[in-house]
Amino acid sequence: MSVTEARVEKIGTDEATGYSSYRFGSFTFSRDEYFAHVSWPRGNHIIEIDRFLRAMVRDIGWGFFYGWIFFDDIFGTTNHYGTVDVFAGTYDRGCKEAGIDFLETYSAEAVSEAFETISKDWISEGYDPLNAPLETGSPIGPKGKERTDPLLRSFIAADRMLGLPGDKSVRTEEDGFGINRAFADMEFDQPDIECEPGFEGQLHAINLFDHIARSDITWNPSISAITRANICCVTSEEHMLPVIHGNDRNEWFIQLTDEIHWNIADKNSGAPRGRVVMKAGDVCAMPADIRHQGFAPKRSMLMVMENGTPGLEQRYASGELKPYPVKFEA
Ligand SMILES: [Fe+2]
Known part of the structure; x- marks a missing residue:
């Protein structure tokens, strides 16, 4: 894999809307009032701006996550942990057949810088792509006032058990994190903690539902528990x-409340593989060879378990490991 040396550069500013256009490697990015436009040497693509920005800030915040992040069926990134592919049409059968697919590989740092520069220019005050659509404004229209609050909120690893002395990650009313409107009907009893003498300050328990109910962002883990490669x-x-x-x-999902509908497709071609509706209490392992997108009609709580072991992606890609974790015999 050859890595293209590239840095994002501004190539112009549209007087009517106030938004700037950027070149990054062989890609160019521009936006108008409704859409993001992405072009590359053999083609170009248009994406609705809200979708583009909601995808882009998560891609940066997740550090490009594991594997593929498709902004839509055409455009996205692949994480190689140090380098990142930016692709257009590479995993779309139609684009492949038309010969307009394109992929370039850069350092992860250069892609981060490019995406952050673009997001900052294209996002104005009153719109937060990490919030649920009902809880934020719209990115449509000309450029507004620049945002002054943090635009990007990435994974934060808890330093120690949430709520123990020294931990600053647990969400509380006092910190300004109220219970979300969607969880107003839940009860949030606090656990009783009876600690043996000598273990004070080491044993603790919280109501995890209470913590998640106070999250102000969606599809983005606010706090993660990381123990070695277990995330x-x-x-x-x-x-x-x-x-x-x-x-x-593989990626494990435990549906804690309400429900999420998942569309599951073949990773390479996008051909449909399944539909899963997960309801509270359901557990599933998403296989290593699929792409998937979730739809939550009402705000719900999800626990995701990831195995961050370095090199695991190569063991799945080579076929050494089966794409699913368990085989059930008939
Ligand atoms: Fe996934």
């Missing part, structure tokens, strides 16, 4: 996952 993310999900995720390893 546990709890998130609140509402509306649709703004990207289609192509797995490069």
Whole structure:
């Protein structure tokens, strides 16, 4: 894989809308009041601006995540952990057959810088792509006032058990994190903690539902528990996952409340493979060879378990490991 040396550069500013256009490697990015336009040497593509921005800020915030992030069926990124592919049409049968697909590989840092520069220019005050659509404004229209609050909120790993002295990650009313409107009917009893003498400050328990109910963002884990390569993310999900995720390893989902509908397709061709409706209490393992997108009609709570072991993606890609974790015999 050859890595293209590239840095994002501004190539102009539209006087009517106030938005700038950018070149990054062989790609150019521009936006108008409704759409993002992406072009590359053999083609170009148009994406509705809300979808584009909701995907882009998550892609940066997740550090390009595991495997493939499709902004839509055509455009996206693939994480090689250090380098990142930016692709257009590479995993779309129609584009492949028409010969207009294109892919370039850059350092992860250069892609981060490019996406951050574009997002900052194209997002104005009053619109937060990490919020549920019902809880934020619209990105449609000309450029507005620049946002001053943090635009990007990435994975934060808890330093220690949430709520223990020294932990600053647990969400509380006092920190300004109220219970989300969607969870107003839930009860949030706090656990009783009876600690043996000598273990004070080491044993603790929280109501995890209470913590998740206070998350102000969607499809983005606010706090993650990370123990070596084991990553546990709890998130609140509402509306649709703004990207289609192509797995490069298994990924476990535990549906904690309400329901999420998943569209599951072949990772390479996009051909449909299944529809899964997960309801509270359901557990599933998304295989390593699929792409998937979730739809949450009402805000719901999801726990995602990831295996961050380095090199695991190659063991799945080579076929050494089966794409699913368990085989059930008939
Ligand atoms: Fe996934």
